[in-house]
Amino acid sequence: MVDIATRVYNHKWKIDPIVRSLIDTDFYKLLMCQSVFRNKPDTNVTFSLINRSKSIRLADIIDEGALREQLDHMRSLSLSRGESTWLRGNTFYGKRQMFRSDFMEWFEGMRLPPYHLEKRDGQYELTFEGKWHEVMLWEIPALAILMELRSRAVLSDMGRFELQVLYARAMTKVWEKVETLRDLPTLRLADFGTRRRHSFLWQDWCVQAMREGLGEHFVGTSNCLIAMRREMEAIGTNAHELPMVYSALAEDDAALRDAPYKVLADWQDEHEGNLRIILPDTYGTQGFLQGAPDWLAGWTGMRIDSGDPATGAERAIAWWKARGEDPTQKLVIFSDGLDVDKILELQRQFQGRVRVSFGWGTLLTNDFRGLVPNEGLAPFSLVCKAVAANGQPTVKLSDNPNKAMGPKAEVERYKRVFDLDAQEPMDVIV
Amino acid sequence: MVDIATRVYNHKWKIDPIVRSLIDTDFYKLLMCQSVFRNKPDTNVTFSLINRSKSIRLADIIDEGALREQLDHMRSLSLSRGESTWLRGNTFYGKRQMFRSDFMEWFEGMRLPPYHLEKRDGQYELTFEGKWHEVMLWEIPALAILMELRSRAVLSDMGRFELQVLYARAMTKVWEKVETLRDLPTLRLADFGTRRRHSFLWQDWCVQAMREGLGEHFVGTSNCLIAMRREMEAIGTNAHELPMVYSALAEDDAALRDAPYKVLADWQDEHEGNLRIILPDTYGTQGFLQGAPDWLAGWTGMRIDSGDPATGAERAIAWWKARGEDPTQKLVIFSDGLDVDKILELQRQFQGRVRVSFGWGTLLTNDFRGLVPNEGLAPFSLVCKAVAANGQPTVKLSDNPNKAMGPKAEVERYKRVFDLDAQEPMDVIV
Structure with a gap:
């Protein structure tokens, strides 16, 4: 039997939201958020989207209006009562009350800060600036939104x-x-x-x-x-x-x-x-x-x-x-x-x-390799990273030089300070 | 949202019926039924289930009670108004009113005649006796019921x-x-x-x-x-x-x-x-x-x-x-x-x-070959045939001696009458 009220209610959705909850994110983000909230509450950080797979021209595939709608929807979300209860009451790694009351009170009132979006060379420049413990919560939903909008775009013509x-x-x-x-x-x-x-x-x-x-x-x-x-x-x-x-x-x-x-x-x-x-x-x-x-x-x-x-x-x-x-x-x-x-x-x-x-x-x-023509759904290397903190650029070197990021002079300085030997480059799959 | 009324209504089903309509059958059955209704209305016929794949021991796989429930459910069915309207009003092979009024009136009042069910040697002996134009309508649902009960039995333990x-x-x-x-x-x-x-x-x-x-x-x-x-x-x-x-x-x-x-x-x-x-x-x-x-x-x-x-x-x-x-x-x-x-x-x-x-x-x-262990869902050769008419046995020879059926003496007589040369036997898959 058709549930008429549900059908009518569903008509009211302007979009089909990709991320519908602030805890549709990685657990470690919340652990780190609490740590930052406690130890570095006054740090200003910039997160930025980086598509390491340049051949995937995201701005050509994903409609900007659709992307803005999803990002705007993210900013309308707040922690629900049940989500808060779960974070407060659940056992994580065998420990209760992993999240402290002051952090939870802040998180319950938190809304994601504004984003900045531009198109350049077939890619989106998407950045988030603000308090570290706030902008850091953009990373996972921003990536998930872009990945899923790309999936939707590729699937849009199929029967x-x-x-x-x-x-x-x-x-x-x-x-x-x-x-x-x-x-x-x-x-x-x-x-x-x-x-x-x-x-x-x-x-x-x-x-x-x-x-x-x-x-x-x-x-x-x-x-x-x-x-x-x-x-x-x-x-x-x-x-x-x-x-x-x-x-x-x-x-x-x-x-x-x-x-x-x-x-x-x-x-x-x-x-x-x-x-x-x-x-x-x-x-x-x-x-x-x-x-x-x-x-x-x-x-x-x-x-x-x-x-x-x-x-x-x-x-x-x-x-x-x-x-x-x-x-x-x-x-x-x-x-x-x-x-x-x-x-x-x-x-x-x-x-x-x-x-x-x-x-x-x-x-x-996300293993859809080989399932649509031209590998249109193959995963690719999209990240969203802290690129600056209190005006200073960040650097990442890792054990694979193909994953290195940061301004060239700073990368050289970090290599010197951390005494980094020559590394063997490896392909970055995802 | 849960449609509570539908959930409660669904509780009232005693079984999950396999065949839920008298027209869940092959079209040619209805064409032939009309022909028999017109030309041979007084013929008494026996249809009988024949499992040509003896190694599939249906009576060991399918519960007799479940089979009886499904067959009993079949006997409770009658042609619905919409089904009747479709048969009367639809174009079949470009022709309207394929089914004559006298046939449709009879079909609208028809219920399937009784069945006779016994177990023997791990197989079901399932027979239907009565007016040809009635018992013939058992063939397809009987087969579909047995096939689907076998599928259900094989799938019952899966996650x-x-x-x-x-x-x-x-x-x-x-x-x-x-x-x-x-x-x-x-x-x-x-x-x-x-x-x-x-x-x-x-x-x-x-x-x-x-x-x-x-x-x-x-x-x-x-x-x-x-x-x-x-x-x-x-x-x-x-x-x-x-x-x-x-x-x-x-x-x-x-x-x-x-x-x-x-x-x-x-x-x-x-x-x-x-x-x-x-x-x-x-x-x-x-x-x-x-x-x-x-x-x-x-x-x-x-x-x-x-x-x-x-x-x-x-x-x-x-x-x-x-x-x-x-x-x-x-x-x-x-x-x-x-x-x-x-x-x-x-x-x-x-x-x-x-x-x-x-x-x-x-x-x-029904191509589930290779999808469960021991080919438990592979199709097999189940038929339901007219085996007697007005007390005389029927014979089928076909172009494959592995499909021949009937009493031996009658098969020999038919071969003589129809001047049947030696045939090449072929495997019967389904």
């Missing part, structure tokens, strides 16, 4: 059954991954695919399929809204934006050299256990580990997010051993450009030697 | 996402067939898959996918309910049950020899144009064509339903030529065990030499 078969094929692809992965008895895997997902509904489907197919091997999702609705673990710790902004704020080279450790010292004040995960690669993993204070070796694990992942994990194991730690008690989280083959390979190489976990992103929630 | 992926894979399979077939510019293809469909909803999906994917190359469906709801052509002419019953009623060998032609003489009185399709193979095509009266050569086409289809079509073309007819004006309908490769091959071989059309059955609406 009803053609569309259904497209999704049938995509589902089959995901399920084949499930069928391969469930042969691994010690696998631990989480969804990290919010930012470059094909669409919200598709991410939600993938997460639920993983849960049914992998059972306890699927440990959760980084997406807070999906974690809340599907009663799963919310997963995540911290990201490059912390050392990038802390470094930009450093007043001299000595302070710069110390900045990445200062980030983790602040983090240690707030978090314990599985939240103490080192992300070592912002300015080169090797130098970071050599110069790290001993207390860092006591942390739970390390996330490998650039460079060759096996090399990164071997480096972590060697470092723990050198600092007198038992690597089999430590956690390595792989989170860069993963797909099934790479997961299988890394799992086989490191199981038993270290605790292994995978944060599976784009190729979990 | 929600596992099921969705199963259908995703099946959809992909159907769509790959569409993608292959749409390269054929002169293709004409119809759905003949009601009786051995995976399920009603699946047939409905396949038909709609074919229509979107093949456009005008998809000419319609044999299923009246789907034709009505989807506003498509209903397709079909006549079947073996007419010559089988006419032959069983024959009083001597001379009458027997003449019976298959008598069927078509009665048919010619009623129908013209595209409904004048010869089904020549009931007792061997070769003998049938040799002995056929000249007026039959004027008919529109021939349906090839057993034996090697290319041989059958060549035989038809040669026969038309020998009778002074132009084969390029004639229609050959292939309808036996078709799948994409066979369709491609036959289309290429015969296009331009004769008008070609395909009635695609089981491997359109």
